[in-house]
Amino acid sequence: MINNKKDIQKLIDSMTLEEKIAQMYQLPGQVYDFYSDRESGPVTGPEGLREYTQDLLFNVGSVLNITEASTARKIQKEYLEQNRLEIPLMFMFDIIHGHKTIFPIPLGAACSWNMNMIEESARVAAREGSVSGINVTFSPMADLVRDARWGRVMESPGEDPLLNARISAALVRGYQGSDPGAKHNLAACVKHFAAYGAAEAGRDYNTVDMSEYRLFNYYLQGYKAALDEGVKMVMTSFNTLNGVPATANKDLFCDLLRDKWDFQGTVISDWDAVSEMVYHGYSSDGSEAARQAVEAGVDIEMVSQEYVNNLTELIEEGVIKENKVDQAVERILNLKYELGLFADPFKFFDEQGEEKYHLCEEHRKKARRLAAESMVLLENNGILPLENNISSVTVVGPFADSGEILGEWSAVGRAEDTVTLKEGLKNQLSSKAELHVFSKIADLNKTQFGEIVSRVKESEATVLAVGEPQNWSGEANSRGRITLPEKQDRFIRRLVSALDEQESNLVMVLFNGRPLELEWYSENIPALLEAWYPGTEGGNAVADILLGRVNPSGKLTMSFPYSVGQMPLYYNRYSTGRPRGYEPGEEHYYSRYIDMPNEALYPFGYGLSYTTFDYQNFALEKNELTAGEEARVTGEILNSGDCKGQETVQLYIQDFEGSRVRPLKELKDYQKIELAAGERAEISFCITEEMLSYYCEGKYIVEEGEFAVFVGSSAHDLNECGTLYYKKS
Numbered sequence: 001m002i003n004n005k006k007d008i009q010k011l012i013d014s015m016t017l018e019e020k021i022a023q024m025y026q027l028p029g030q031v032y033d034f035y036s037d038r039e040s041g042p043v044t045g046p047e048g049l050r051e052y053t054q055d056l057l058f059n060v061g062s063v064l065n066i067t068e069a070s071t072a073r074k075i076q077k078e079y080l081e082q083n084r085l086e087i088p089l090m091f092m093f094d095i096i097h098g099h100k101t102i103f104p105i106p107l108g109a110a111c112s113w114n115m116n117m118i119e120e121s122a123r124v125a126a127r128e129g130s131v132s133g134i135n136v137t138f139s140p141m142a143d144l145v146r147d148a149r150w151g152r153v154m155e156s157p158g159e160d161p162l163l164n165a166r167i168s169a170a171l172v173r174g175y176q177g178s179d180p181g182a183k184h185n186l187a188a189c190v191k192h193f194a195a196y197g198a199a200e201a202g203r204d205y206n207t208v209d210m211s212e213y214r215l216f217n218y219y220l221q222g223y224k225a226a227l228d229e230g231v232k233m234v235m236t237s238f239n240t241l242n243g244v245p246a247t248a249n250k251d252l253f254c255d256l257l258r259d260k261w262d263f264q265g266t267v268i269s270d271w272d273a274v275s276e277m278v279y280h281g282y283s284s285d286g287s288e289a290a291r292q293a294v295e296a297g298v299d300i301e302m303v304s305q306e307y308v309n310n311l312t313e314l315i316e317e318g319v320i321k322e323n324k325v326d327q328a329v330e331r332i333l334n335l336k337y338e339l340g341l342f343a344d345p346f347k348f349f350d351e352q353g354e355e356k357y358h359l360c361e362e363h364r365k366k367a368r369r370l371a372a373e374s375m376v377l378l379e380n381n382g383i384l385p386l387e388n389n390i391s392s393v394t395v396v397g398p399f400a401d402s403g404e405i406l407g408e409w410s411a412v413g414r415a416e417d418t419v420t421l422k423e424g425l426k427n428q429l430s431s432k433a434e435l436h437v438f439s440k441i442a443d444l445n446k447t448q449f450g451e452i453v454s455r456v457k458e459s460e461a462t463v464l465a466v467g468e469p470q471n472w473s474g475e476a477n478s479r480g481r482i483t484l485p486e487k488q489d490r491f492i493r494r495l496v497s498a499l500d501e502q503e504s505n506l507v508m509v510l511f512n513g514r515p516l517e518l519e520w521y522s523e524n525i526p527a528l529l530e531a532w533y534p535g536t537e538g539g540n541a542v543a544d545i546l547l548g549r550v551n552p553s554g555k556l557t558m559s560f561p562y563s564v565g566q567m568p569l570y571y572n573r574y575s576t577g578r579p580r581g582y583e584p585g586e587e588h589y590y591s592r593y594i595d596m597p598n599e600a601l602y603p604f605g606y607g608l609s610y611t612t613f614d615y616q617n618f619a620l621e622k623n624e625l626t627a628g629e630e631a632r633v634t635g636e637i638l639n640s641g642d643c644k645g646q647e648t649v650q651l652y653i654q655d656f657e658g659s660r661v662r663p664l665k666e667l668k669d670y671q672k673i674e675l676a677a678g679e680r681a682e683i684s685f686c687i688t689e690e691m692l693s694y695y696c697e698g699k700y701i702v703e704e705g706e707f708a709v710f711v712g713s714s715a716h717d718l719n720e721c722g723t724l725y726y727k728k729s
């Protein structure tokens with residue numbers, strides 16, 4: 001019996017080398033049938049390439065992708081009957097934005113800027129996942145992103161390090177609670193360490209090469225915040241970082257993660273990433289890859305079998321010391337112990353819990369609230385919100401009545417459990433209202449198109465339910481063009497030209513996983529709502545916003561460009577020596593494009609509301625800050641419109657001068673507040689020394705000098721509150 005960590009040491013002493021190495025292997029779950037179908041002899045992996053021997057099957061440390069309690073129970077039982085030392089299996093899965101009840105994609109959820117709701121979404125996901133027998137989720141994904149071509153931006157919190165950090169921490173709190181082994185909790189795994197989001201040209205799996213200055217000041221905060229919150233596992237990334245694959249990168253894993261940051265938990269490779277070091281041309285063969293990954297401190301190899309095939313020999317030849325393997329196994333077994341698996345290997349398999357919690361009312365409600373709060377109103381000429389007693393609505397487009405609005409990485413969520421936009425509207429429109437739906441808009445003949453135009457003209461409002469098919473974002477779904485699909489674009493332009501500007505009642509609702517080029521629509525369509533992939537309750541949540549039951553409050557966490565040619569695009573870029581933007585008639589030799597602005601079409605932090613907020617009298621209380629002190633900036637926000645609304649008030653700081661060139665501005669804090677119509681609130685931010693610091697040559701420093709302080713409603717809409725002079729004494 002394992003009752004404490006000392007017992008784990010004894011257990012390791014009693015294991016054979018092969019048993020230890022098998023603990024370091026993670027088996028992809030698609031082969032779970034083989035556990036119960038052993039008579040059929042040696043088994044073959046998912047790609048028909050790998051062989052799983054009986055020995056390996058019944059000694060592996062963990063399995064990936066088992067998603068139901070009944071299957072997991074069967075596997076655990078079979079496994080324990082065969083495993084000599086009765087060490088329980090650990091089950092892992094990617095629960096990224098919900099398990100059965102799917103929440104909006106992470107990029108959408110981030111736009112809520114609502115850490116309580118984000119944490120709560122992880123709690124729900126943990127409850128639903130844990131009753132299905134899952135012990136570890138491969139989330140949070142903390143990769144900072146600046147390039148909308150990359151398909152995995154949908155999994156990320158966006159382009160800002162501060163938000164990235166707060167969201168990672170909130171997710172870890174939500175999954176793990178105060179004890180990842182307690183009922184309804186999961187252990188979390190932060191990924192992909194490190195800087196996977198900076199894949200060159202937005203092409204998945206591509207090279208990352210960046211200075212330490214950039215890495216520390218932008219890219220690492222998200223992972224670090226998860227570690228500070230006690231995350232139990234870290235996953236390596238597929239990319240190289242400065243010429244070394246992350247999976248064997250000792251600077252990252254030994255010097256930084258283990259030594260400097262003192263991470264005691266478990267490190268897992270990404271899928272096949274150990275083997276792939278051979279394709280990188282970094283390892284001469286699988287054996288070298290195994291050695292390099294073990295030396296970097298990768299405890300678990302996911303899917304590829306370089307450890308299983310090579311470690312015994314490497315140890316026998318003295319290339320690797322056995323204690324390296326022992327350390328890895330200790331971390332793996334510690335995790336099993338912390339999860340309570342030794343005490344009761346079956347405690348997480350809860351079929352009744354699945355019945356009770358999966359898609360339950362409470363979880364759906366939470367998903368709906370976060371979905372509505374993640375939506376960003378990009379344009380509105382006043383057409384929204386639609387009148388409560390609206391008599392006719394037409395919905396046009398492929399997402400009009402589709403459950404395919406969960407987004408990639410939606411675990412075991414299903415389209416058939418999802419509320420479509422049509423259903424959502426039906427639920428809320430008055431029973432007398434007419435609702436016409438046209439899901440097909442591609443390749444219409446004249447008559448079909450004419451029918452839609454007549455309906456549109458007869459309706460009080462028309463919702464264009466358009467966007468990217470779900471599998472256009474997510475892993476391996478990078479795009480070189482970030483436009484709407486061509487057929488949708490053609491239809492929209494045809495429809496717009498068939499309507500007089502005065503009679504245009506179009507509202508565009510976008511379902512997509514990345515920032516898109518929206519300039520033409522912004523000029524030609526009265527209202528644009530970014531709905532992302534909103535999840536299981538998506539249709540209800542969109543209807544909540546369209547009909548004004550919920551006042552939109554989402555703010556973008558990733559810049560929307562004029563054109564893909566601006567990529568990478570982000571608000572917190574460094575100053576240049578030729579800083580002026582594009583203004584006709586200005587001199588030629590400036591850092592700019594000659595055919596479009598430098599700035600985003602819709603910047604970071606941007607999002608409209610059905611009400612308006614006035615920022616008044618924001619000013620610094622003092623203009624000097626001495627080391628060890630704090631300064632305050634205060635002002636008032638007035639809800640100057642005629643309905644209740646939420647505003648995210650943002651604090652930015654610019655460091656004018658430093659030993660390194662500093663960003664034009666950086667988000668340092670924010671407050672999300674709710675005000676009734678006509679209500680005002682005093683807002684106060686505390687400016688700390690830490691907010692003025694940055695990473696430079698191995699440490700965080702604060703330098704004497706001037707800092708500008710801004711408060712506003714987006715990175716482009718800021719009120720200057722004065723200048724703060726920081727001095728050391």
Ligand code: BGC
Pocket residue numbers: 094138191270271475
């Ligand atoms: C992805 C990871 C994921 C893993 C397991 C990989 O392809 O990069 O994010 O956790 O698969 O599903």
